[in-house]
Amino acid sequence: MSFCEILxxxxxxxxxxxxxxxxxxxxxxxxxxxCNEAPDRIFRPKAIxxxxxxxxxxxxxVCASNPRALRSRVSSLRPRFPFLAFSxxxxxxxxxxxxxxxxxxxxxRPELRRPLGIVSAKAAKQNQVAIGFDISPLVRWxxxxxxxWLETVSRSLELSRKFDxxxxxxxxxxxxxDLRSPRDLAALAEVAGFEPNEADAALELPGxxxxxxxxxxxxxxxxxx
Amino acid sequence: xxxxxxxxxxxRRYLAFLVEAEGEICSKDLIxxxxxxxLSLFGDAGVARNRLKLISFQNGRGLLRCHHxxxxxxxxxxxxxxxxxxxxxxxxxxxxxGTIKSATEKYIPQLSKLSFENDGxxxxxxxxxxxxxxxxxLEVDLCPDDRSWTKGSDTMxxxxxxxxxxxxxxxxxxxxxxx
Numbered sequence: 001m002s003f004c005e006i007l008x009x010x011x012x013x014x015x016x017x018x019x020x021x022x023x024x025x026x027x028x029x030x031x032x033x034x035c036n037e038a039p040d041r042i043f044r045p046k047a048i049x050x051x052x053x054x055x056x057x058x059x060x061x062v063c064a065s066n067p068r069a070l071r072s073r074v075s076s077l078r079p080r081f082p083f084l085a086f087s088x089x090x091x092x093x094x095x096x097x098x099x100x101x102x103x104x105x106x107x108x109r110p111e112l113r114r115p116l117g118i119v120s121a122k123a124a125k126q127n128q129v130a131i132g133f134d135i136s137p138l139v140r141w142x143x144x145x146x147x148x149w150l151e152t153v154s155r156s157l158e159l160s161r162k163f164d165x166x167x168x169x170x171x172x173x174x175x176x177x178d179l180r181s182p183r184d185l186a187a188l189a190e191v192a193g194f195e196p197n198e199a200d201a202a203l204e205l206p207g208x209x210x211x212x213x214x215x216x217x218x219x220x221x222x223x224x225x
Numbered sequence: 226x227x228x229x230x231x232x233x234x235x236x237r238r239y240l241a242f243l244v245e246a247e248g249e250i251c252s253k254d255l256i257x258x259x260x261x262x263x264l265s266l267f268g269d270a271g272v273a274r275n276r277l278k279l280i281s282f283q284n285g286r287g288l289l290r291c292h293h294x295x296x297x298x299x300x301x302x303x304x305x306x307x308x309x310x311x312x313x314x315x316x317x318x319x320x321x322x323g324t325i326k327s328a329t330e331k332y333i334p335q336l337s338k339l340s341f342e343n344d345g346x347x348x349x350x351x352x353x354x355x356x357x358x359x360x361x362x363l364e365v366d367l368c369p370d371d372r373s374w375t376k377g378s379d380t381m382x383x384x385x386x387x388x389x390x391x392x393x394x395x396x397x398x399x400x401x402x403x404x
Contacts, residue, residue, distance in 0.1 A: 008377075010353075010374070010383065011352075011374065012377060013377060013378050014374065014375035014377070014378040014380045014382075014383050014384065015378075015383065015384035015385070016383075016384065016385045016386060016389045018385075018386040018388045018389055019364060019365075019384040019385055019386045019389070020384075022363060022364060022386055023384075027317065043352055043353070043389065044352075044388075044389045047386065047388035047389045048388075050386075050388040051386075051388070138266075138301075138304075138305050139304070139305050139306070139307040140307060142265050143265065146265075174377050174378035175313075175375075175378040175380045175384055176245070176315075176384050177245060177246075177247070177307075177313050177314065177315045177378075177380060178307075178315070178378060179315070180304045180315070181317060181318065183300065183318070184300055184301070184303070184304035184317075184318060185304070187297045187298075187300035187301040187304060188301050188304050188305065190297055190301065191266060191298075191301045191305075
């Protein structure tokens with residue numbers, strides 16, 4: 001089992017990358033992925049080299065206001081980062097992200113009230129884009145807002161199972177106090193409707209994707225050994 | 226009513242946990258928050274199925290009793306706590322055991338008092354500046370001069386390590402603050 005979590009470090013979160021790495025290592029993660037919207041502005045990324053026993057990967061979260069900007073941003077970031085994620089804040093943008101084969105993960109934002117659409121799910125299957133579930137509302141929200149979100153997640157989950165999409169779970173941590181251990185995350189995911197084996201696979205997915213991306217692919221299905 | 230048959234007694238499990246918080250937490254506030262989290266996640270029926278009881282809580286470490294069929298639920302309840310009486314906190318589950326004695330022996334070290342002292346030192350870097358609130362091993366909690374630096378995560382303090390402050394060295398082993 002090699003669990004990996006997607007995080008945001010200072011200045012987009014309140015903790016430095018090395019503090020997040022220390023906290024994650026203590027909780028039992030084998031790796032963390034720091035996905036800031038501005039990956040060049042991360043505070044002291046070199047300090048991470050001193051934290052031993054955990055694999056830290058710098059990915060990027062794509063930030064764009066329209067589908068065209070998204071495509072150009074993805075093509076400029078792809079050669080530099082082994083992992084690209086996008087937070088789908090509207091249905092149109094979520095679909096655009098699913099239609100881009102260079103994208104690794106499309107995160108369903110909790111604020112997005114609609115579940116994953118059929119067209120997006122089909123596109124995600126075709127382009128091998130994983131669907132990410134941000135389960136931070138289970139911690140941050142209470143009451144009717146959380147029950148609405150739970151319903152949306154269960155619908156998205158049904159569709160993801162139907163199209164056999166790769167799924168990932170994250171808690172969207174911006175500080176060490178937001179981080180939860182892999183077993184706690186799996187327990188929260190079960191509350192949200194995940195099966196235990198699905199939750200374990202979802203926690204391992206980001207690490208697997210990065211390993212695949214770090215190999216030298218010449219084209220689809222062709223690898224330089 | 227108390228059952229006279231020992232075989233009908235419900236089996237219990239004891240979860241050992243650690244509370245990480247930005248301030249001091251008392252056991253009354255903690256159990257109130259845990260019960261409120263359980264009620265909002267699983268409702269009255271869920272609370273009735275799995276009665277939680279705080280056995281002990283001292284120096285940030287505690288023991289919680291739960292039903293042996295609802296361990297995952299209890300983990301989720303603890304993980305769903307994000308703040309206690311307005312203080313940002315996180316409850317980390319350390320382990321599970323069948324008796325209070327074994328849970329205490331395995332997961333609650335006797336000499337584990339966490340010392341949170343006001344440090345009084347300041348940090349002035351190009352990117353961040355502020356007062357050190359406390360240090361724990363390599364970890365440094367910093368009260369930033371600019372509140373907007375912690376805006377996105379709702380925390381009071383910034384989490385750094387001694388490596389970020391250029392004091393870290395290759396052989397730092399976590400026993401000193403390395404500053």
